[in-house]
Amino acid sequence: MKKTRVDQKFAALKKQGKKGFIAYIGAGDPSLDDTVDIVLRLEEAGVDLVELGLPFSDPLADGRVNQDAAARALEAGATFDGVMNCVAKIRERSQIPLIFYAYLNTLYARGFEKAMNEAAAAGIDGFLILDMPREESGPYRKFISAASLNSIVLITPTTPEERMKQIVKDASGFVYCVSREGVTGVRDSIAEGARGLVGKIKGHTRLPVALGFGIGTPPQAAEAASFADAVVVGSAIVNKFHNNPHTPEGRADAAAFVAEMVKAVKAVNSPL
Amino acid sequence: MKSARPDSQGHFGPYGGIFVPETLMEPLRELTRVYKVAQKDPAFKKELDYYLREYVGRPSPLWFAQRMTAQLGGPKIYLKREDLNHTGAHKINNVVGQALLARRLGKTRLIAETGAGQHGVATATAAALFGMECTVYMGKVDMERQALNVFRMESLGAKVVAVTAGQQTLKEAINEAMRDWVSNLRNTHYVLGTAFGPHPYPMIVRDFQSVIGKEARKQILKAEGRLPAAVIACVGGGSNAIGIFSAFIKDEGVRLIGVEAGGLGIVPGKHAARFAGGKVGVLQGTKSYVLQDDDGQILLTHSVSAGLDYASVGPEHAMLHDTGRAEYTYIEDADAVAGFDQLAQWEGILPALESSHAIAWVVKNAGQFAKNDIVIINVSGRGDKDVQQIAEWKKGQSTK
Known part of the structure; x- marks a missing residue:
């Protein structure tokens, strides 16, 4: 498979001895045009990779912040076609690695193979499908790689080690380590045990490991970056962009909030 | 016939x-393992039978509805009286079973979703009985239309959480219960109330509800010495229907008829007839028929009955639909309310609005059967909880 922008980015980070910063936003929140603007601002703020939430009416792995973002996107008319169009527009101006954070039904309704091909054509680099565990992924996985997309997989604190070994075999791009049992959303501290879990995963794969769920401040991001290859921040960013005025100033302020976390992550030295 | x-x-x-998200995979496997062990353990069966007999009040009667039969001029109608169970519906059969499993799993807290409130009441009841903590998730709209059941749950010591996302009914309550479960796996068992969701729930719920069908089959053979021409049940998620159907699936001459909520008619957003207006999709852990738009977004649903007001249907029903072993049809709000009144006045039984859909189907389709045919209707619950809703519905009709 040819190298995606995600693969290239992690290779470059490794060379530089730096940790990665991944930002999650809900596509279409508050509108698809705004998504183009926000992604460009995130790139300017130093974000290495953007996870775009493909809006779904029933996002059961998400906390209230991301649920509301998806609801706002759907309310504003974000369709599958619209989101693809939005990605293509981003691609006219940016080569930042982009992955979709998706629920299976939106892809299934489109026709899974078609959804993969359309996303790849628009400029997406990979998929993280929340509700498609390994056991159910058999009929679908081949279409992800056939479209030259990364298949990002989740490992959680409840994943037994034997199963972990199987799961990482199917992965490409990076492995997403969920730091805690629960849904997305900012918490006060990094979960105990996250460090051990990342270490365990790294024992079974050469892929970079990103830590997410519950991270939302520069000190938390730095702490996560001290043992993971990359840090994912979602709800805190979604919240900030949502609560700030939708003006150039408001956007710039939200981007500055992200830049602070990026800075904290980039200050962590990674052994080469 | 596919294997059951x-x-x-x-x-x-x-x-x-x-x-489901990866975090839930291991807890679901653990539940599957514990259930398998329990199934083979005579002590578990003995314990379950004890609670069903002494606490729930099983077996429930199979009542020959003589006046309803006479009014319709046949067929011979029998009612499986799940409304007479403790707490007033079939839901308790599954809840007692799952609470016993939760105990084996070492869990001290039960959570549940509820639509009409009957499953929430049953779960709150079992939690009280076994000394467990209990939280029930219920859509805010359902809390308003089923206020009596909210009061019952709270009286039983449960915490009822209003879910304000989306259309604020059963689907959103399931999302919220799953989010709670994924956050509190160590001490919590999620008592899913219908034959839906990720494996093993559709199998476990079906098995615990199969007592309805086993009793009904034995009872009808004793009363009539022959099998019915049809077994009719309402289908929301589908637990009461699969519970009574399961015993008759191998009896190929017995028609199995599932009645969905036709709401205001088969127009997107106005009904919950998944087989009439849905297509195959993945929702809340399982693949089945789903009411959705072209982008895979789940559609709003409507039914006068909160327990049938849901966008998808249990996966075993989807299979029975496709193989043709069961038939699925629907009844609209107005006919369901009429069915409620008719059973009340013919038999002195107030059926739940959910069950009223099954009653109404028989009232409208009695002519399909020979006078001497037997049909069994599953009266899945009692209608006390619905009287205010029906009164308001009637007021709305008369001012139209």
Whole structure:
């Protein structure tokens, strides 16, 4: 498979001895045009990779912040076609690695193979499908790689080690380590045990490991970056962009909030 | 005929399965393992039988509805009286079973979703009985239309959480219960109330509800010495229907008829007839028929009955639909309310609005049967909870 922008980015980070910063936003929140603007601002703020939430009416792995973002996107008319169009527009101006954070039904309704091909054509680099565990992924996985997309997989604190070994075999791009049992959303501290879990995963794969769920401040991001290859921040960013005025100033302020976390992550030295 | 058992990953033909976030995979496997052990353990069966007999009040009667039969001029109508169970519906059968499993799992807290409130009441009841903590998630709209059941749950010591996302009914309550479960796995068992969701729930719920069908089959053979021409049940998620159907699936001459909520008619957003207006999709852990738009977004639903007001249907029903072993049809709000009144006045029984859909189907379709045919209707619950809703519905009709 040819190298995606995600693969290239992690290779470059490794060379530089730096940790990665991944930002999650809900596509279409508050509108698809705004998504183009926000992604460009995130790139300017130093974000290495953007996870775009493909809006779904029933996002059961998400906390209230991301649920509301998806609801706002759907309310504003974000369709599958619209989101693809939005990605293509981003691609006219940016080569930042982009992955979709998706629920299976939106892809299934489109026709899974078609959804993969359309996303790849628009400029997406990979998929993280929340509700498609390994056991159910058999009929679908081949279409992800056939479209030259990364298949990002989740490992959680409840994943037994034997199963972990199987799961990482199917992965490409990076492995997403969920730091805690629960849904997305900012918490006060990094979960105990996250460090051990990342270490365990790294024992079974050469892929970079990103830590997410519950991270939302520069000190938390730095702490996560001290043992993971990359840090994912979602709800805190979604919240900030949502609560700030939708003006150039408001956007710039939200981007500055992200830049602070990026800075904290980039200050962590990674052994080469 | 496909086997009645799902495969090891919970597939009923092309339906079912386990479509959940990774965090839930191991807890679901653990539940599957514990259930398998329990199934083979005579002590578990003895314990379950004890609670069903002494606490729930089983077996429930199979009542020959003589006046209803006479009014319709046949067929011979029998009512399986799940409304007479403790707490007033079939839901308790499954809840007692799952609470016993939760105890084996070492869990001290039960959570549940509820639509009409009957499953929430049953779960709150079992939690009280076994000394467990209990939280019930209920859509805010359902809390308003089923206020009596909210009061019952709270009286039983449960915490009822209003869910304000989306259309604020059963689907959102399931999302919220799953979010709670994924956050509190160590001490919490999620008592899913219907034959839906990720494996093993559709199998476990079906098995615990199969007592309805086993009793009914034995009772009708004793009363009439022959099998019925049809067994009729309402279908929301589908637990009361699969519970009574399961005993008759091998009796190929017995028609199995599932009645969905036709709401205001088969127009998108106005009904919950998944087989009439849905297509195959993945929702809340399982693959089945789903009411959705072209982008795979789940559609709003409507039914006068909160317990049938849901966008998808249990995966075993999807398989029975496709193989043709069961038939699925629907009844609209107005006919369901009429069915409620008719059973009340003919038999002195107030059926739940959910069950009233099954009653109404028989009232409208009695002519399909020979006078001497037997039909069994599953009266899945009692209608006390619905009287205010029906009164308001009637007021709305008269001012139209």
